[in-house]
Amino acid sequence: MSPAPLTVFYSPAYVVEGRMETVTKAKLVAELIASGQAGDVRLQAPKLATRKELERIHDPEHVRSTFEDTGAFLEVGPWSQPLLNSILASTGGMRDAVKEALRSGRSGSLSSGLHHARRRAGNGFCQFNGLALAALEALKQVKTVGILDLDAHAGGGTFDILGADPRVFLADITVNSFDSWEPTDPARHFYYEVSEPRSYLGHVEDALHFLEPVEFLIYNAGMDTYEKAGGLKGLTKDIIRKRERLVVEWARRRKIPHLFALAGGYKWGGLSLAQIAELHLETVQAFARP
Template sequence: MLTTYYHPGYAAPIGQHIMPIRKFSLVADGLRDAPGIKLTRPEPVTESDLQRVHTAEYIAAIKTGEPRDLAQSQKFPWSPELFPSVCLTNGGCLAAARQALRDGASAALVSGFHHACADHGEGFCTFNGLVIAIDALVASGEIRSAAVLDMDLHYGNGTAQLAESRPYLFNLSLYGNDFWDNFCYRDVSERHHADGANHVSFSLPAGCDRKALFAIMDQALPQLAERKPDVILYQAGADPYFEDPYSPLALDHDDLRSRDRRVFEFAKAHRIPIAWVLAGGYTSDVSKVVRVHLNTFEAWREVYGC
């Protein structure tokens, strides 16, 4: 049984927006009768959990809406519902990571919010749920180390910056768009991220197909095994899909399902617990984004035999 964390309170009112926030409820609807899947409501993270990662000034801005530029630095319109919604989504990420330690695998129908930095948000990301979950588990003594495997289309600049001061966190990113200062660089030949001691990246060139992706994954994934993390948090992005308006890649639904299957095969072979979140995806037909995410669950079922 795969415990999957979902709460209808994940969705804050953001109006007409390129980020299809209703996709999480659509994915939940698609999983309700799926064999081997248990939908469970998480508890929100506490302010203490947030304070390990984010500054007091930034947390206060998200709670109160002031200063407004800071409260909307992630490019969402601020509302009083924003703070409780992001506490719930981050709670889902933390609950999934904790559940994976018990069961070997778990999921949360949330984004990892990998662009969020310590003192501001970026790229539709408010609080960095990936790092918040890892810091909470380290603080409680449940883990000593963790890895983020980020396969969203966009480079997770917030997670990389936060990793710099966290030697117990290894961030491995395979990306097709670099992302800095709230700006997306579509062509990785134009701008490429500089790696650090505990954040390593592999860029996916324009036109990247399944063969090229798998060759890069074969280079990248062994670095996770070398680090021997207690848990992997997997950012399973839908935006590498070839119809996504941001994507220069040549990956279809079956390619992304095969990507996910390869990730789960790796985690299972190395006996590393894995929790995943559903990141990205801006195709105008939201059903195609939902299909990418539902295929991630199918890939898990194929590998783990549930």
């Protein structure tokens, strides 16, 4: 019997044309998936995140202003209804990816712009923290959750929201000091900034080892670590590919539900949006492998 296809959450609502990569690249990744290039993957539209669930992770005033202050500048551009819907779809995709991973063992969402968002405000192109929402959703069913953040930048927003929650383990490996945070509990907080590309995968293995106690894995699969996407010089596509396999094989070996979000990946290093989408496809392929 062949295994069930991987379900990945995405809908055209994720996309606002003409804006930055955070709200445009998912469309290209979805097209690659639809053309069969990621393997046996099924795309599914999520339900939008609601105000009520966003207030579980954010200050109600931040949620209110995002919904109602139509003259405001959101993290990914000036307020518009399509932009708000994009944020709500992408955040809701994380919640639905949790439900799917709890059901079938694995899933993903083509969501970006999550981990810098703090409890009281957006930050660094992230309006709401879908990783934090996903963790609380998973904690309805499991006792411990790990968030593995391998974006180039640190998840200071995730730490702000969940750093004090004893059920949440945070492992964050960066190649850049933006949004860095100080671990306050060595049993649950793992943080390392890599400057030597040859040691990168070793640190990823250390982070996975650190996450051994968790019953559920949320993986923020940033591609802005790649040398040609503005990341660390010497951090090649081959290293990224091996990284994705390491993470997936670890979660499968441990038989814990696991899911991914796209996270960072920008044209800063000179790549086209299509090349960024191909990088993100590496994650989807690793998750979809039978």
